[in-house]
Amino acid sequence: MHEVGIANSILEATRAEMARHSAARPLRITVRIGELAAVDPDSLQFCFAALTRGTELAALELKIEPCPRRNCCPACGAEFTVADYDFRCTQCGEERTEFVSGDQLELASLEMESYESSTA
Numbered sequence: 001m002h003e004v005g006i007a008n009s010i011l012e013a014t015r016a017e018m019a020r021h022s023a024a025r026p027l028r029i030t031v032r033i034g035e036l037a038a039v040d041p042d043s044l045q046f047c048f049a050a051l052t053r054g055t056e057l058a059a060l061e062l063k064i065e066p067c068p069r070r071n072c073c074p075a076c077g078a079e080f081t082v083a084d085y086d087f088r089c090t091q092c093g094e095e096r097t098e099f100v101s102g103d104q105l106e107l108a109s110l111e112m113e114s115y116e117s118s119t120a
């Protein structure tokens with residue numbers, strides 16, 4: 001259960017960002033999570049909701065973008081999505097391909113609404 005720590009990091013990043021935008025409130029934060037990061041999205045949503053309940057971020061929506069594992073082929077240069085642990089190149093069939101991405105855990109975006117425009 002490292003989802004609590006991840007949810008905390010997301011909230012810290014959100015608060016740090018909001019500190020620079022005093023006249024706005026956060027609406028939705030999007031995080032990209034690779035399938036190799038071993039994060040359970042439901043569990044993360046649950047922790048996030050528990051941590052924001054009753055705080056100034058209670059209305060903040062967490063959006064999780066799952067990212068599949070991607071490999072690239074040293075033979076032909078193709079980059080492809082790995083499905084069912086089949087690491088062979090989808091273009092040329094090369095068996096020894098290299099890991100590119102799929103273990104990321106990063107903030108993609110933070111959408112916010114400014115107080116001024118919402119009253120217009």
Ligand SMILES: [Zn+2]
Nearest residue numbers: 073076089092
């Ligand atoms: Zn190839």
